[in-house]
Amino acid sequence: MTSMQTPTHTLKWPNPHLDMAAFEAEGELMLLHLGPQHPSTHGVFRIDLYLDGEVIVKAVPFAGYLHRGVEKLMERLTYVQQTPIVDKHDYVAPMTSEQALNVAFEKLLGVEVPRRARWLRSLFAELQRIASHLLALGTLSIDLGGALGGGSTLFIHCFRERELIMDLFEEVTGARFHYNTHTIGGNRHDVTPEWAAHVRSAMKTILARLPEYDSMSIDNSIFIERTRGVGVLDGRLALELGVTGPNLRACGVDHDLRRDAPFHAYDEVPVNVIVEQGGDSLARVLVRVREVRESIRLVEVLLEGLPEGPICSYRPIKLVGQVKIASGQAYAAIETPRGELGTFVIAGGGEGNASPYRLKFRPPSLHSLSALPYLLPGATLSDAVTILGSLDPIMGEVDR
Amino acid sequence: MAIDGKISLPVVGPGDERERTYEHPLYKQLLSVPGLSLGVTSLDALLTWGLRNSLWVFPMATSCCGIELMAAAASRVDLDRMGTIVRATPRQADVMVVAGTITVKMAPRVKKLWDQMPEPKWAIAMGSCAISGDFYRDLYPVVPGIDTFLPVDVYIPGCPPNPEALMHGLLRLQEKVRLQRLGQFATPEPRPALLASTKPSIPRLNDPEREAETNEQQTADAMKTADSAVERPEATGSSAASEALSPAPALEGTTPPASWLESLFAAHGALAFPKDAPPLISADRHVALARALQERGYKQLVYIAASHWLAGRGRAGADASETEHFEVAFALRTVGRASQLASWSVRLEPGQSLPTLTEVFAGADWQEREQWDLLGVKFSGHPDLRRIMMPDDWEGHPLRKDYAADTHRAPWR
Numbered sequence: 001m002t003s004m005q006t007p008t009h010t011l012k013w014p015n016p017h018l019d020m021a022a023f024e025a026e027g028e029l030m031l032l033h034l035g036p037q038h039p040s041t042h043g044v045f046r047i048d049l050y051l052d053g054e055v056i057v058k059a060v061p062f063a064g065y066l067h068r069g070v071e072k073l074m075e076r077l078t079y080v081q082q083t084p085i086v087d088k089h090d091y092v093a094p095m096t097s098e099q100a101l102n103v104a105f106e107k108l109l110g111v112e113v114p115r116r117a118r119w120l121r122s123l124f125a126e127l128q129r130i131a132s133h134l135l136a137l138g139t140l141s142i143d144l145g146g147a148l149g150g151g152s153t154l155f156i157h158c159f160r161e162r163e164l165i166m167d168l169f170e171e172v173t174g175a176r177f178h179y180n181t182h183t184i185g186g187n188r189h190d191v192t193p194e195w196a197a198h199v200r201s202a203m204k205t206i207l208a209r210l211p212e213y214d215s216m217s218i219d220n221s222i223f224i225e226r227t228r229g230v231g232v233l234d235g236r237l238a239l240e241l242g243v244t245g246p247n248l249r250a251c252g253v254d255h256d257l258r259r260d261a262p263f264h265a266y267d268e269v270p271v272n273v274i275v276e277q278g279g280d281s282l283a284r285v286l287v288r289v290r291e292v293r294e295s296i297r298l299v300e301v302l303l304e305g306l307p308e309g310p311i312c313s314y315r316p317i318k319l320v321g322q323v324k325i326a327s328g329q330a331y332a333a334i335e336t337p338r339g340e341l342g343t344f345v346i347a348g349g350g351e352g353n354a355s356p357y358r359l360k361f362r363p364p365s366l367h368s369l370s371a372l373p374y375l376l377p378g379a380t381l382s383d384a385v386t387i388l389g390s391l392d393p394i395m396g397e398v399d400r
Numbered sequence: 401m402a403i404d405g406k407i408s409l410p411v412v413g414p415g416d417e418r419e420r421t422y423e424h425p426l427y428k429q430l431l432s433v434p435g436l437s438l439g440v441t442s443l444d445a446l447l448t449w450g451l452r453n454s455l456w457v458f459p460m461a462t463s464c465c466g467i468e469l470m471a472a473a474a475s476r477v478d479l480d481r482m483g484t485i486v487r488a489t490p491r492q493a494d495v496m497v498v499a500g501t502i503t504v505k506m507a508p509r510v511k512k513l514w515d516q517m518p519e520p521k522w523a524i525a526m527g528s529c530a531i532s533g534d535f536y537r538d539l540y541p542v543v544p545g546i547d548t549f550l551p552v553d554v555y556i557p558g559c560p561p562n563p564e565a566l567m568h569g570l571l572r573l574q575e576k577v578r579l580q581r582l583g584q585f586a587t588p589e590p591r592p593a594l595l596a597s598t599k600p601s602i603p604r605l606n607d608p609e610r611e612a613e614t615n616e617q618q619t620a621d622a623m624k625t626a627d628s629a630v631e632r633p634e635a636t637g638s639s640a641a642s643e644a645l646s647p648a649p650a651l652e653g654t655t656p657p658a659s660w661l662e663s664l665f666a667a668h669g670a671l672a673f674p675k676d677a678p679p680l681i682s683a684d685r686h687v688a689l690a691r692a693l694q695e696r697g698y699k700q701l702v703y704i705a706a707s708h709w710l711a712g713r714g715r716a717g718a719d720a721s722e723t724e725h726f727e728v729a730f731a732l733r734t735v736g737r738a739s740q741l742a743s744w745s746v747r748l749e750p751g752q753s754l755p756t757l758t759e760v761f762a763g764a765d766w767q768e769r770e771q772w773d774l775l776g777v778k779f780s781g782h783p784d785l786r787r788i789m790m791p792d793d794w795e796g797h798p799l800r801k802d803y804a805a806d807t808h809r810a811p812w813r
Contacts, residue, residue, distance in 0.1 A: 013762055017783045036509055037460070039488040044462045044506055064789035065506045066462055069539040071774070072798055072805050085535065091464035135467075159474030166471075178464070178559060239735060241763035242701040253735060255700075260739035327717050328676035331703070331731060331743065344705045344729065348717050357713075358799075360705035367701075370766040396463050399789060 013237055016373030018058045020050055028052055034384065036065045042139060042388070043395030047372065051381060059376035059384075061369060066399040074359040075349055079105055079184065079323040082359075087178040089361065089397040092135050095128040095169070096336035097397070098182040100361075103263060104332040104343035105184050108325055109314075115265075116309040117186035122265040123302040124169075124181075125334070126295040127199070130206065131165040132337035133246075133288040133295075134158040136392040137217060140285065143389035144226050154216045161209060164202040171195055184323060185314025196303050203296050210293065218282070218289055227282040231375040231387035235279065241374075242367035245339025246291065247391055250276045250283035257335035264334070269301055281390035288392075321354040331362075338392060339364030363397035444581065451494070451520070452577040454483040455570065458493030458517065460510055462500030465527035465560040469499045472563035484570055490516040495573065497566075498550070501529035501536055502543045505791045511549055522553040522577070524569055527560050534559065538806040540798050541790065661742060664692060670744070677715055678729055678743040683754055686746050690732070690760045698732035698742050704757070704767035705729045706775045708800045724750055726777055730757070753778035774799040 020029065035046035044065035050058040070089070074082055086101045087094040099121055106113060113121075138158030166176045172189050173179040181189050217223050233243070235251035248255060256273040258266045274290045276283035317323075325347035333342030342362035349357035368391045375387050430440045457479070461469050473479045473486050487493045490513045502510055514523070525546050528534040533544035546552060553576060556569040662673055668689040669682030681689055706728045714722040731743035748754060756779040757764035768779040769788040776797035779785060787794065796803050 016765075036506065037513055039459075043466070062788075064787075064791075065503060065509075066501060067503055067505065067541050067789040068501050068536045069541050069798060069805070070536075073536065073539055076805060088464055091467055139470075156475045159471060160476065163471070163474075163476045176560075176562060177467070236699075237762060239699045240701060240761045242703075242761075242767075243763075244700075255735045255739070257739065260735075260737050261741075327715065329678065329715075329729070330676070331741070333702075340702070342703060344703060344731075346707055353717075358705070358707040360703065360707075362703040366766065366770075367763060370763055374762075 013234075013240075013374060014377065016058075016377075020058060029057065032381070036062070039142070042393055045369075045388075045393070045395055045398070047376070047384070047388075049376070049381065049384065054380045054382075056376045056379055056381065056384060059373050061372050063366070063369065063395075064399050066395045068400065070400045071359055071361070075355060075357065078320045078354040079325070079356070080317050080320050083182055084178065084180040086361075087180065089363070089400060090336060090338065090341070090365075090394050091177065091396050092394050093128045093132040093337045094177045094179055095124045095181075096334060096341060098179065099125065099264070100332070100334050100336065100341040101343050102182045102184055103334060104330055104345050105323070107332045108328055108330040108345055108347055109184065109323070111185045111314050113186055114310045114313050115307050117311045117313075119265040119302055119306050120187050120191065120311060121182070122269065123299060123306070125264065125336075126298045126302065127165050127168060129295045129337045130292050130299075131162045133292050134162045136288055136337075137213065137285065138162075140386075140389040140392075141217065141223075143385045144223065154213065157209070157212060157216070161206050164205060168195070168199055168202060171198065183312060183314070183317060186310070186312030188312070190311050191306075196306070199299065199303060203299055207293070207296050210289075213289065218286055224282060226386055227285060227390065228278075228280060230281045230383045231379060231390065232279045233371055233375060237374060238371065241370050243339070243371055244364050244367065245335065245337070246274075246287040247284055247368050247371075248339065249274060250287045251279040252277040257333060257340055261333070263332075265302065269298060269305075271298065281386050284390045284392075321352060324353045325356075326353050333362065336364060338368070338394065338397075341397070361397065361400055363400065365391075365393040365395075366398045369393050369398060448578060448581040452574045454485075455495050455522075455573065455577070456485050456487045456493045457570075458490050458496045458513070459486055459488070460496050460498045460500075460513065462502065462506065463529070465499035465530070468560045468563055469497060469526065469566065472566045477563040477567060479567065479570070482567070482570060482574075490514070491518065493517055494520070495522045495524060495570075496550075497524045497526050498530040498546050499526040499560075501533070502546055503541045504543060505541065507543050507546075507549060510546070514550055522573055523550050524554045524556060524573065525552045526556045526566060526569070527558060529559075531555050531557060540803075540805060540807045664689070664696075665744060668692075674715070678731075678745045680727075680747050681744045683746050683748060683752070686730070686744070687755050687757060687760060689744065690730070690757055693732050693742055694760060697734045698740075699735055700733040701757075701761040701763040701767070702731035702733050702741065702743075703729070704764060704771055706771040706777045708775055710801050726750070726752075726775065728754060728771065728777060748777065751778075753780040755780055756782040758782060773797070776800060 030051045032049045032051055033046060034049055036044040046062040046065065048060040048062070049056050070085060073085065077085065082101060083098050086097045090097045135158060138155040141154035142152055169179060170176050172191055172195060173181045181187055233247070233251050235253045238248050238251045238253065244255075252275060254273060254275050256271060257263070258271045259273055272294055274287050274294060276286050327348045329344070329346045331342055331344045333340045340362065341364055344360040344362065345356050346358040347353065347356060349355045371391070372388070376384055379387060427440070431437050459466065459469050471477065479486070490496070496514055496517060498510065523546070525531045529536065530546050533542050536542040537544045543549070554569045554573050556565055558565055561569070665673070665679045665681065668685040670679035673679050706726055709722065709725050709727065711724045712718060712720055712722055726748040727745050728748060729743060729745045731741055734740045746754060754777065756768060758768070765782070765784065766788060768782055769785060771777045772779060772785055773787040773789050774797055786792070790798070796807070
């Protein structure tokens with residue numbers, strides 16, 4: 001333990017590494033462990049809260065309770081074997097996890113993806129964004145608890161609509177999640193016109209039911225009271241921390257990789273970037289709620305213009321060691337429901353260069369959670385779960 | 401059992417299950433009274449009926465299976481109709497459903513929560529990670545199956561199991577509870593009528609007419625046409641060669657996009673600008689470089705990724721002149737339209753430490769902690785350089801090349 005001997009912290013931001021010994025001398029502080037097993041930590045995550053009465057003085061987050069050593073595993077597996085593994089990272093949005101990995105490999109190999117496959121990837125990503133934002137809203141409502149009709153009413157509603165999207169993916173890939181549908185150079189499963197009809201009917205259902213959600217969340221005065229002004233994140237601090245996605249756009253920063261560094265089909269399909277100015281928990285929820293509507297619009301546009309053609313440009317994979325890359329480094333990123341999910345690959349590992357030498361993920365949730373030591377001090381204990389829930393972290397990709 | 405990662409958990413063997421069967425202390429005494437057995441056994445049957453139809457679940461949900469557990473409790477499958485309610489506290493629960501990977505850091509907590517549950521209690525291992533560790537089984541932080549430290553009653557295979565599979569597992573557990581009270585331990589299949597009740601209450605979008613075969617055929621056809629249409633040579637691995645063959649995808653590049661950027665790198669010690677890797681910056685000037693880039697609009701921290709290179713390995717593959725070293729890659733991004741990425745690397749000798757970036761980018765705090773934890777790269781001046789992923793008393797840095805992936809940690813292995 002080499003902590004807290006060298007106070008090099010500048011005065012740019014409040015110091016998250018306060019020395020508690022000075023406070024403890026007054027004998028007023030209470031140390032409370034929130035997690036690692038707690039229903040509102042969204043998985044296994046622990047925060048040590050130093051409380052003065054009900055107000056948080058210092059928050060020390062502890063990650064790693066789900067650290068599964070995936071980056072080490074990737075050095076042992078070949079490029080072909082890795083797609084089903086990354087499904088388990090962001091298990092609320094496995095489609096985008098797969099895409100982030102394969103985009104990096106394609107960049108390293110110089111493989112171009114056929115147009116239909118790029119449109120399909122965008123289509124899957126938008127459907128996944130709707131499912132993920134619905135789950136984020138549902139779990140946040142449970143965190144907020146009793147005042148919202150037991151909290152679980154909105155949760156039950158959100159899962160009802162999320163199941164529709166699970167059905168759509170199951171129809172294409174055969175799995176509810178952990179799809180393993182992306183591969184180097186394209187996709188493995190094509191879609192049918194009947195599937196497109198199913199998507200349209202599902203989108204219609206969801207769009208018709210969205211006002212129900214609004215009335216239970218962003219139009220509900222109790223919900224607004226619990227979230228407005230809670231956990232205000234400064235936009236400049238968010239950029240320094242590397243916070244991305246809806247959490248960054250809620251701070252008034254107009255940044256979305258779908259528009260700013262287009263991947264898949266987003267150079268052909270313009271995206272309306274949703275920005276909110278508040279920076280608080282309510283703004284983060286508002287961004288997600290509005291993004292669901294934007295994603296429904298994008299799904300309809302993408303379905304309408306889905307081009308014909310092949311869905312994979314790379315040779316069919318027959319052997320696990322088929323893809324070999326001798327050297328080179330590449331980083332490629334896409335915009336997932338939680339922000340910029342990137343993969344940094346150094347090629348040239350394993351037997352016959354069939355594995356990466358080093359593979360590092362850039363998980364958006366880890367960067368979001370690193371804002372907690374700045375957001376929590378000054379908030380009350382009941383606000384802590386609101387702030388954590390509104391950041392929408394997924395521990396699978398935080399700890400990997 | 402200590403909470404600080406010290407391992408003193410008993411390993412459960414066969415035969416423990418029989419001892420674990422719960423019995424009230426007064427039960428045998430009451431039965432010994434002549435004539436009372438008729439009432440006691442009827443009462444017992446009634447209590448067992450109540451017990452088995454109100455199995456409250458404590459969700460030990462760590463990862464993906466937890467989402468399916470939530471889906472099972474939510475609207476479509478609706479666990480509540482079997483009397484199964486999800487309780488977030490172990491003291492109100494009968495069944496612990498371990499859903500997800502259990503790591504060495506988490507296992508003592510799981511055991512502690514199990515010990516907090518009142519008898520009678522049961523455990524369900526949901527998903528292949530909880531059953532055996534799945535493909536993480538051989539990796540250093542993962543417990544290969546929770547039955548190494550918990551007595552498991554029902555295993556539900558799948559990755560993840562469907563909500564219906566979870567429901568099936570709970571029905572099997574109900575059957576087991578019933579038979580346990582009768583003194584039997586075999587678990588036959590539950591009655592067909594019960595199995596039929598696992599059908600979701602809301603029908604699926606496309607239940608009867610599923611055409612997976614045609615879908616697969618179409619995919620195969622498309623692959624065939626793709627293969628004949630685009631003749632690609634064997635992927636030789638030389639990325640320069642592949643770049644010549646096809647234009648680079650329209651993503652942000654790791655090569656510097658602008659010449660002023662190259663000159664900025666050169667001013668901070670970069671000697672060469674390889675096409676397929678970030679330029680190498682001298683270690684003492686990289687904080688100044690980050691600050692300069694931040695002032696020029698590269699305001700977002702993207703990643704910090706260290707890598708360990710053994711002797712004889714260099715950027716271009718095998719290279720006998722290379723000694724053991726580390727490379728730490730950094731990347732920053734501009735915000736807004738036409739976002740650009742700037743990335744650079746720093747080469748470090750073993751034992752050499754790198755000045756921290758935390759004063760320029762607050763987010764470097766956790767990133768540098770992660771690289772210290774997993775690779776042992778020291779960052780001088782870091783305010784809080786602790787382990788972030790592994791337990792505090794862990795030995796070694798797992799992502800180093802000389803660290804075996806399946807380094808053992810008794811008694812779980």
